[in-house]
Amino acid sequence: MTQYIVRRTIQAVPVLFLISVVSFVLMLQAPGGPAAQFNQNPHISTAQINKWLQDWCLVRQPTLADTIREYLGWLGVWNCSGGSFLSAHGLPNFLPPFLGGGTNGVVHGDFGYSIETGRPVLSMILERLPATIILMGTAFLLWATIAILAGVIAAVKRYSFFDQSVTFVSYVFYSLPTFWLGLILIFIFGVTLRWFPVQGIVNVRQAAAPFGTPAYWAAFAANPLPNIWDIAAHLVLPVATLIAVSIAGDSRFVRSAMLDSLHQDYVRTARAKGIPERQVILRHAFRNALLPILTNLALEIAFLFSGAIVTETVFSWPGMGRLYYEGVNARDYFLLMGILLIGSVLVVFMNLVADIAYAIADPRIRYN
Amino acid sequence: MPHLPQTPGEPPPPDVLLDVRDLRTYFHVMDGTVPAVDGVSFQVRRGETLGVVGESGCGKSVTALTIMRLIETPPGEIVSGEIWFDGRDVLQLSQDEMLQVRGAEMAMIFQEPMTSLNPVLTVGDQIVEAVVAHKKLSRKAAWDRAIEMLRLVGIPEAPRRARQYPHEMSGGMRQRVMIALALSCDPKLLIADEPTTALDVTIQAQILELIRRVQAETGTALLLITHDLGVVAETVQRVVVMYAGKVVETGSVQEVLQDPKHPYTEGLLASIPSKGMRGTRLNVIKGSVPNPFRMPVGCRFHPRCPYAFDPCPDHEPPLDELGRPERRVACWLHTTPPFGLEHRPRYGTATPLPVARAAAAEQVP
């Protein structure tokens, strides 16, 4: 298994490299070069700009060699002030600071400044992270649970009314544009029935402070229940929008994986043993169907991020997806670079986690 | 030993362990209905070995799965029949009652050892599961039982092997595990569906020998399903020959192999190469297995039969006795045709069988 995980990790390295190149190239697209973008922004001082230019080795008219050095400095492998791969402590620059590495570049969390606000990109992203984690975490849990339950039951009770309904409903929902479904849900449940709020993560008139600020969390800690209730009410429509389309596709996938598994010889062997049907289905059929299901879930992690952009823009949810949309609108190159990089690296990382989960679930990999 | 005097709904005599009566299992699929098993009857006595022989697709595996009640419904349907097993008709049992029979009193070995074991559970756990379900033993005791069974089927280092997964074992080893699994709850009947077909020739002999040995040691009855007449000759006492979902001939192994009465059995035997046949053309049955959606009317073998004559395309021959109840054949050559039809074989007039056989060999391209 170690060998398998090492191989998957090594395979991820060129992917991470290509992701970093894409992000870097995106940043270089800024008209007039990165530095020029800040001249009109009063939020950021000349001293800050100069220090940051220095940290990333940015020059105004780069040659090819300059560009490569810019890339390495931006990445954090190259120590721009020292002009070498070693940090001021004489150790490789890419190591974290507490191990004697440098402090510049994206590997050290230095994503530069937002053109729009002049604030560090990383702190802007971190500020938006809780909202996105709440939304995507809830959505992912519900999505996986419902899709697996519906798919497994449909497969076990094949051709039943339940099976036909699942198939029909998934066909319909699978074809709906997510953002449009959001609009329709807003109209039905927000505007007409007024059951759920349609905007944001908290009720701005009742909350003590804007979501995510220290004052908000202080109020949250003092009186958690109504605040949780408030967030839950705001979650309903965005989560429903986010998962409806995905569940439609995945319940069909789970159903066919489970049907495949139910027709395997070892399920017949299990039945021939005379063990209860529940045990046949869970311990034999489902346990094996879980393997393709895990692979499929891993593949769709990237999809979840895309889905977050859609729902967060439609429902004005103050998360990373909404931040990305604002960044595209304002052509905020550094912000976009930061989110793209962090999002993609997270996807690669979660795929690795899924690979490990797969290896644990499948003894043919675990012991080879 | 089919068609002993029997009344529908009445159990067979106590020395008969399994009594299958006029069993019909059909499959309803998109393109129509397939009568995979269409009126099959036979009996197995306690401790006895019965061989069921036929080409692939003749319904012998479906018969076995029907006895185990493992036919998936839909598309399968057990249309009619009785399966008396140890004094009960298993077709009348509820699913819960069947759980107590399946795996405990009758057990089955499948053809494909490579895919018949669950890849994500250790082989020991797979045996323990059956033992715990039927023997009311603790997990510890069940594990000991599993290791004992693995020893019985000749797996070396059984305690270590029990903790392995199927993919860590060879095909022959996995089939040994399947046998250990099947015998773990001391079944009265063991059904072996082509147990050696997927294995290497050298391993085949070992597994057959193992099956014979454990059967002698445990005293279980054996229903051996195979297309391999060599396996039949070595292992079984009595034979049932099936063609296109029907029984066409029964008898002791000597009677059927040395003096086949049905042209199909004869063709099967003639298609085995042997030493004495060096230099002669290998005999094969002409044509192919009938389309299950369009079974031939009359005798189902008549389109391929070298002796087919007037009654064959229109009238289905009954499975009639040849002297004694256990020796039967379903063929108009051996039964008086109905409606006053005479014996008028198409190929030669009332030719004696050996001569007809030679003539048939000439005609085969």
Next chain:
Amino acid sequence: MAIPTDPALAGGLAGRAPADVATADVEVALESLGQWQLAWRRFKRHRMALVGLGFFSFMVLVAIFGPIVLPYNPLNIPGAQQPGGDPPSLQHLFGTDDTGRDVFTMVVNGARISVAVGGFSMLIAGMVGVLVGAISGYFGGWIDNVLMRIVDTFFAIPLLFVILVAARFFGEGQVSSLILIFGLLSWPLIARLVRASFLSLREADFVEAARAVGVKDARITFRHILPNAIGPVIVAMTLIMASNIVLEAFVSYLNFGISPDQTSWGNALANAQSALGLGNWWWAFFPGMAIAVTVMSINFVGDGLRDALDPRTRL
């Protein structure tokens, strides 16, 4: 082959009768029909796929001729009688938006750009994907390695992140640029499928045989392997077309796509959200339904094609 008796298949849903010895015989009987005739027969059995094909063809006709026939100019702003726009009436079948523009006209005119973006980007994706997959699968080695790591990268970066940036920064509201962007970003799925087919077919007996008698590499690729890989590719292309129609709509809804002086379904939806609060559901509903029904019919066609062309999932 007989009309399906299976209830799920008759409804065109995903049910499949279990493989059985019986079907093998029927397949043999049809072997003489030729690959494409056989595929068409299987496709026709899938009733919903036929309905989907019918509706999609209708949509294409609407896209071509609709704008010529309709009386309203989608860009003409007559002003609405009610603040949120006028509800559906005989004069405006689908109502009007808040400025009085006819929603029915928007839907009909929008079909042109939406279907064009979906269709042409699908063709680009198909061509690039087949080319990359074929090169990767046929040559293997380091070429394969490099190309597949690029494909992996495409799958790691959330597609919508890239599409939004590309559409906003390079799209310039032009239909042709958007087609190019969608096409060039959606080929990796095809490349993976083609490569996988190549890996399994490269060792197949008929390819070995062709190689043994001295057939050249390029000829083996295009005459022997590609035709066998084409089934899954066509199915994947329908999926890409459906998803690109939805993506175009979303990008235009955010005002990053087609410029406002042209009409696509996404453009029609761009400001509809603001009118929802005023009770105007029709402005958001009808263009969205047009997308949903078109995408659904493409998905049905894709399903029918999978049954017809992909031998692995046959029956």
